[in-house]
Structures are given as C-alpha cells and as structure tokens.
Amino acid sequence: MAVKPASRKGPADARPWRPVLVGLSLIGLAAIVLALVARRGGRHPEPVVMVQLPASGRAVLVGRSPRGSTPWCFRLTGEDGRTVAETTVAVAADGRLEAAFHGLAAGTRYRFTVHRADQMRGPAFVEGAFLTTGPHERPAPNPCRLLVFGDSGSGDVNQFDLAEGMRRVDPDLILHTGDLVYREGRYEWYDAKFFQPYARLLNRAPFFPCPGNHDADYDEGRPYYRTFILPENGPPGAAPEQHYWFDFAGMRIISLDSNQPYEHLRDVVVPWLDRVLAEAPGPWKIMLFHHPPYTNGKYAPSGKCRDLLVPLFDRHRVGLVLNGHNHMYERTHPMRGGQVVPDGEGTTYIVSGAGGGELYEIGPANPPWMCRQMAGRFSFTVIDVHPDRMELQQIGSRGEVLDTARISCPLRPAGPAPAPESGS
Amino acid sequence: MRKYQIWILVALAVIVVVTTIAVAVLPDIISAYKVRSVEGTITFVDVASRHASLEVRSPKDGHLVEISGVVPEDCPILINGRKGSLAEVVTGDRAAVSGTWNKKTREVRAISVDIRRTSGTPARGAAESASETRPAGAS
Numbered sequence: 305m306a307v308k309p310a311s312r313k314g315p316a317d318a319r320p321w322r323p324v325l326v327g328l329s330l331i332g333l334a335a336i337v338l339a340l341v342a343r344r345g346g347r348h349p350e351p352v353v354m355v356q357l358p359a360s361g362r363a364v365l366v367g368r369s370p371r372g373s374t375p376w377c378f379r380l381t382g383e384d385g386r387t388v389a390e391t392t393v394a395v396a397a398d399g400r401l402e403a404a405f406h407g408l409a410a411g412t413r414y415r416f417t418v419h420r421a422d423q424m425r426g427p428a429f430v431e432g433a434f435l436t437t438g439p440h441e442r443p444a445p446n447p448c449r450l451l452v453f454g455d456s457g458s459g460d461v462n463q464f465d466l467a468e469g470m471r472r473v474d475p476d477l478i479l480h481t482g483d484l485v486y487r488e489g490r491y492e493w494y495d496a497k498f499f500q501p502y503a504r505l506l507n508r509a510p511f512f513p514c515p516g517n518h519d520a521d522y523d524e525g526r527p528y529y530r531t532f533i534l535p536e537n538g539p540p541g542a543a544p545e546q547h548y549w550f551d552f553a554g555m556r557i558i559s560l561d562s563n564q565p566y567e568h569l570r571d572v573v574v575p576w577l578d579r580v581l582a583e584a585p586g587p588w589k590i591m592l593f594h595h596p597p598y599t600n601g602k603y604a605p606s607g608k609c610r611d612l613l614v615p616l617f618d619r620h621r622v623g624l625v626l627n628g629h630n631h632m633y634e635r636t637h638p639m640r641g642g643q644v645v646p647d648g649e650g651t652t653y654i655v656s657g658a659g660g661g662e663l664y665e666i667g668p669a670n671p672p673w674m675c676r677q678m679a680g681r682f683s684f685t686v687i688d689v690h691p692d693r694m695e696l697q698q699i700g701s702r703g704e705v706l707d708t709a710r711i712s713c714p715l716r717p718a719g720p721a722p723a724p725e726s727g728s
Numbered sequence: 729m730r731k732y733q734i735w736i737l738v739a740l741a742v743i744v745v746v747t748t749i750a751v752a753v754l755p756d757i758i759s760a761y762k763v764r765s766v767e768g769t770i771t772f773v774d775v776a777s778r779h780a781s782l783e784v785r786s787p788k789d790g791h792l793v794e795i796s797g798v799v800p801e802d803c804p805i806l807i808n809g810r811k812g813s814l815a816e817v818v819t820g821d822r823a824a825v826s827g828t829w830n831k832k833t834r835e836v837r838a839i840s841v842d843i844r845r846t847s848g849t850p851a852r853g854a855a856e857s858a859s860e861t862r863p864a865g866a867s
Contacts, residue, residue, distance in 0.1 A: 521791045565792060566769045566783050566820065595794075602834070604796035607772025607781025611819045668833065 350429040351376055351401055351418055352499040354506035356533040357550070360438045361408050364533045365416065365507075367401040368499045375421040376429075378403035380414045388414060392421045398491060400530070408437045416507075433507035436476075439551055447688035447695070448553035449473065451509070454481025454594070454628030455516065456659030457489075459497035462682050463660030465701045467501040473686050473699070475509045477552055481628030481656055482516025482594030484528070489519040491527035498531075501660075512550070512559060516594040516628060520563040534559075539576030547573055549580050555689060556584035560593040566608045574612055581620035587713045588689065591617065591625040598639070598653040600671055601630030601679070602664040614642070617651045621714040624687075624694065628657035631664040633678040633685070633698050635709060644673050648712035654696075656685040676707050756832045763826055763839060766795065770821040770843075775814050780838070782825055797827060797836025807843040817843060 353367035365378055373395050380389040393403050408414065414437070418430035451470055456463055485497045499506070512534070513519075519528040529545060538547040542561075549558040558580055560573060581589055595606035597614050606629075617625060618640050638650030658681060666679045681700050688695045691713070698707035768784035771794060781796040799805070805812045817823075822845070827838040 517791070521789070563792065566771045570820065604781070604794070607794055607796055607819075608783060611772045 352495075352503040352506065353378075353401070353416075353418060353430050353433065354499070354502075355433075355435045355508070355510045357435070357438060357510045358533050358535050361406065361410060363405045363408055363414075363435050363437060365401075365403045365405075365418075365435075366531070366533055368399050368495050369395045369401050371395065371397065371399045376401060376403075377419045377421045377424060378416060379419065380405055380416050383413060383415070398530075399495070402533070410437055410439060412437050430507055435510065439553075445690065447690050448477065448555070449475045450687040450689060451475035451478045451505075451684065452481065452626050452654070452656045452687065453659035453684035455483040455631050455657040455661040456480070456501075457483060457485035457493075457497040457518070458660045458662070459486075459493075459501070460660070462701065463497070463501045466660055466682050466684060467505060469699060469701060469703055470502070470684055471505045471508075472703070475505075475686070478505070478509050478511045479557070479592050479626060480511065480513035481592065481626055482514050483518045483628060483657075483661065484513060484516070486518055486661055489522040489525070489527050491523075491530060494527065494531055512557065512592070514559040514592045514594055515546075515561050515563060517563055520561065539572050541572040542568070547576070551585065553689065554586040554691065555588040555590055556580070556586065557590045557592060560591070560613075562593040562595040562606065562609055566612070569608055569612050574616065577613070577616055578620075581616060581622065584620070587621075587623075587691075587715050588694075589620060589622045589624075591622055593625075593627060595629050596627035596634075596653065596655050597625070598636050598671075598673060599627070599630050599634055599655050600667040600669050600674055600677065601632050601634070601655070602667065603630050614651075622651050623711065623714050625651055625653045626685075627653065627655050628659075630655050631657045631661050632666065633658050633676075633681070633683050633706065634674065635676045635696070635698075635707060636673045637675045638711070638714075639673055642673075647710075648714055650714065652709075652711050654685060656683075656698075658683045676709075678706050681706060756830070761828060763828060765824065765826045767822070767824045768795075770817060770819050770823050772796070773814065773817050773819060778814060780814070780817070782823060795829075795836055797829075797838060799838045799841060803838045803841060805841045805843070808845055812843065817841070821845065 351367045351369040353365050356364040356366050358364060369376060375392050375394045377390065377392045379387055382388050389405050391403050393401055395401055413434055415434045416430070417428035417433070419428050420426060451473060453470070485493045513532060515525055515528050519525060532545070534545040535548040535550050536544040537549060538544060546561045547559065549556060558577065564573070593609070595609055597606055597610040599605050632655065634655035636653040637644040638647055638652050639645060640650035660682060663680055663682070666677050678698065683698050683700045683706055686697045686699055693713060694711040696709040696711060697705050700706050766782065766784045768782045770780060771783045772781035774780070778799050778801070779796065780799050781794050783792060783794050785791070786793050799814055805814060805817065807816055821843050824842040824844070825838055826840045827836055829836050
C-alpha cells in the first residue's frame with residue numbers, strides 16, 4: 305500500500321500572513337506601475353498651458369487638456385491683481401486648448417490663471433504662471449536669459465530630470481532646436497513627450513521652436529503646426545509659420561525650417577533672410593534651425609546650410625547660431641569665412657541637442673574650429689544676453705556646469721569675409 | 729579521451745570562434761564594399777579636402793537626407809557626358825553618384841559622379857517652383 309507523503313506546506317494556519325503579504329506585494333507593484341505611467345506622461349487631470357507670442361500686443365495660451373473635459377476659463381491679471389482679460393474656451397476634439405489675447409500693452413508682465421469654467425470660485429488649475437508682452441526691451445545691466453535645448457522628445461526619465469533643471473534657471477525665453485517628439489512627431493505623442501515634461505516651464509516663458517526632421521517628416525509636419533502658434537512673417541512662397549522672426553530684448557531671432565530642399569532654401573529663404581538680417585534693429589542676431597553647418601558627430605555638417613546660409617551669417621555679423629540634430633553639445637570658436645577669428649568678429653555655432661533623446665558619440669574628425677564638445681551627457685544651454693556680450697553655460701542633469709563661455713557681440717561693421725574654406 | 733576526440737573538440741571550438749567573428753564583422757565589411765547609387769542635388773563642395781554633400785530622397789521613406797563623403801582623386805566625374813573635375817562641380821547641380829558607405833565608420837566614398845545639367849550654365853541660381861516645397865500641414 306502506497307503511503308502518501310506528508311504535505312510540505314503543513315497546516316493552513318501555519319502561515320496566516322501569506323495572503324496578506326501577497327496582497328501587499330500586488331498593491332505595491334500596482335503603485336509602482338502607476339507611478340511609472342504617471343512619470344511617463346499618462347493622462348493628466350488638468351490642462352498644460354504654453355505661452356506663445358505670435359505678434360506684438362498679442363499673446364496666445366496654447367495647451368492640452370483631457371478630451372471631453374469641461375471648458376476652461378483663462379484669466380489675465382495685471383501686477384496689481386486686477387483682471388485685465390478673461391476668456392472661456394472649449395477643449396477641441398483632439399484635446400487642444402487655445403486662448404488668444406489681443407491689444408495687450410507692450411512690455412508688460414501679466415499673470416494668468418486657468419479655472420474650470422463651471423467652478424470659477426474653485427482652485428485654479430494653473431497658478432503662478434505669467435507672460436510678458438513684446439518688444440521686451442530689457443534695460444541694462446539686467447540680462448535677458450535664454451534657455452536653449454533640442455532633440456528632447458523621448459518621454460523618458462532623462463527628459464523629465466533635465467526639465468526639472470530647466471525650470472530652476474527661470475528663463476525669459478525658451479528656444480528649441482528641433483525634434484520635439486520621437487520617433488515620429490505624432491500629435492497624440494506631444495502630450496507625453498512635450499507638454500507633460502515641461503508643464504511647469506512652458507507657462508512662465510514664451511516658447512519658440514524650429515522643426516527638426518522628426519517633426520517635419522511625420523505627416524508633413526501637421527502635428528507641429530497644429531501645436532504651435534508662431535509669427536506668420538516668413539518669406540512669400542513658404543508656409544506661414546515655416547520660417548519666422550521676432551525681436552526680443554534687443555535681439556533679432558530668426559527660426560528656419562532647414563528640412564526644406566536645397567532649392568527652397570536658395571530661392572525662397574536666402575533672399576528673405578538677407579533682408580530680415582539687414583533690417584535687424586540691434587546688434588544681436590541669433591539663428592535657430594535644426595541641421596548644424598558645423599558639427600562633428602554622428603551626422604555630418606549640413607552641406608546646404610553651410611553653402612547657402614553661412615555666407616549670410618558672415619555678411620550680417622550674426623552672433624550666434626543654435627542647432628540640434630546631433631545629440632550632444634558642441635561649441636565652435638567664433639568663425640567667419642570658414643575660419644576661426646577673434647572673439648567679437650565672428651559667429652559662434654552651438655549644437656544643443658542633448659535634451660533627452662538617445663545620446664550620440666563624438667565623430668572621428670578633429671576640426672580646428674571646434675572649441676568644446678561634450679557627448680554622453682544630457683544637458684541644456686543657458687545664455688544671459690547683455691547688450692555687448694553673452695554669457696553661456698551648458699548645464700547637465702544634476703545642475704552641474706559642463707561649459708562656460710563669454711561671447712562678445714560682433715559690433716564692427718561688416719567687411720569682406722576672409723577667403724572661404726570651400727572651393728564652391 | 730582519445731587524441732582524435734581532442735582534435736574534434738579543438739576543430740569545433742575554432743569553427744565557433746571563426747563563425748562568431750564572421751557574424752560580427754562581415755556585415756560591416758560587406759557594407760563597406762557594397763556599392764550604392766543615389767541621385768540628388770549637390771549641396772556642398774570643398775575642393776581642397778575633396779568633400780562633397782548630396783541631398784537625396786531616402787528610398788526607404790521618401791524623406792530628404794544629406795549624404796556627405798569623400799570624392800577620391802581617382803573618382804571619375806562626368807559633366808553632361810564629358811570628363812570633368814571636382815572643381816567644375818557646383819552646388820545646385822543634379823548628380824547621380826555611386827559609392828560605398830561604411831556603416832561602422834559612417835564614411836562615404838564616391839566611386840563615380842555623373843553631373844547632369846539641363847543647360848550649359850552651372851545650376852546655382854536656377855529657379856525652381858517654391859510652392860512644391862510647402863508643407864501641406866502648415867496652418
């Protein structure tokens with residue numbers, strides 16, 4: 305007769321805590337999953353609002369809200385606390401919010417709050433936010449602080465960590481060097497990979513981007529143009545917000561879509577850019593576009609930008625060119641005619657592309673014009689602009705300063721550039 | 729263990745090592761010598777360093793990309809069928825280029841360059857319809 309072996313589990317009451325332990329473990333696991341989802345930008349109960357300044361005296365607050373939520377009331381108040389303007393907007397079918405304010409006083413700072421339209425006496429969902437209307441003349445010696453970053457839209461913890469550091473630098477203006485959302489610039493991905501990471505940054509300073517290849521290539525850039533309200537002062541023959549310029553605190557800042565074909569840049573952009581640079585009221589001229597004419601990384605320098613745009617930068621004494629595309633940080637010496645020139649006599653080219661996307665390695669070349677390169681570190685650029693100089697800092701995820709530079713304004717009148725390096 | 733068994737084990741070990749190395753290295757070697765042909769617009773030429781860039785539409789997704797690489801001294805250059813030099817190539821030229829691309833080093837080397845100009849004049853400054861380049865998604 306076979307004898308059934310005794311159960312190793314023993315009596316049921318020997319470990320009464322086991323179901324409790326299993327239950328607690330499951331609850332803990334669920335909490336971790338929920339926290340990770342929330343960190344990666346899961347659906348949020350409140351709107352995220354971004355400041356856009358498409359024209360003088362006009363401000364637009366653009367945002368995203370849960371679809372199907374109640375209308376939101378945007379209230380603008382002066383520094384004295386009095387309500388200046390108030391508007392209620394419904395959430396579009398795709399979650400988009402847009403509240404436009406016209407006839408605002410120039411150079412004035414306004415606070416704004418966002419309430420549920422049906423609970424005006426309830427708490428504001430967006431608080432401590434503000435916008436300052438143009439032309440943003442900032443009296444010396446107070447510098448204007450630019451925040452520059454790009455190639456950011458991974459939606460992962462690196463992007464969120466960096467965004468927290470960006471918020472602490474309290475910028476006056478935010479410039480993005482392109483590639484806002486990876487791998488494809490889908491409209492529905494903007495929430496998790498753009499609005500959520502920068503929720504506490506976008507409602508404090510105006511945001512101006514240029515389209516990267518991942519923004520322009522998906523659906524012909526429709527999600528990008530649907531998301532942003534940008535100045536419509538580009539060249540005839542181009543789409544309204546594709547290339548644009550604006551003046552901010554004595555700077556003329558020009559944003560280009562460098563994804564466009566060589567022929568478009570040559571025939572449409574170059575004549576317009578020549579005029580816009582010539583008419584700049586102040587000495588500081590800053591360019592913003594995605595593909596770098598000078599870089600040493602995974603991707604080679606953009607030949608079309610170097611051939612068509614760099615001669616204009618030399619002729620008009622552009623002080624700073626901001627690019628992305630290579631996921632790293634790079635700063636050239638001041639350059640003119642393809643050659644290194646003394647500080648204050650040329651253009652400094654910055655690649656600020658370490659904003660959260662997968663990082664690249666430094667390329668094999670060792671070009672003489674490269675001053676500083678940093679690979680393998682997520683980082684962003686902070687530039688304090690004074691009337692005569694810029695003070696630049698490259699800042700890493702933990703707030704560490706990776707690079708500092710002082711860039712003098714190219715004030716001297718434009719003369720003939722040195723012989724170009726190119727044979728073309 | 730007999731002697732022939734040891735030799736079999738050694739042979740197997742050698743086969744495993746050689747196969748592993750081949751699998752790791754061969755794609756790069758093949759890639760470095762695989763000739764590809766593309767057609768596009770010359771966007772940059774530096775005669776001194778013999779570097780040039782070509783803007784092409786990716787056959788994979790149709791997106792515009794720029795390819796930069798070396799044009800060696802011995803690379804034949806044809807301009808409308810006649811023999812030319814890199815110094816005669818100008819930005820804006822339409823070109824059909826054959827070359828190799830080393831996936832590992834990302835180095836591009838041209839094997840042949842065939843420039844096709846519609847007229848005798850260089851392409852730079854030639855106007856094309858700008859409206860074709862407008863993104864339909866722009867608001």
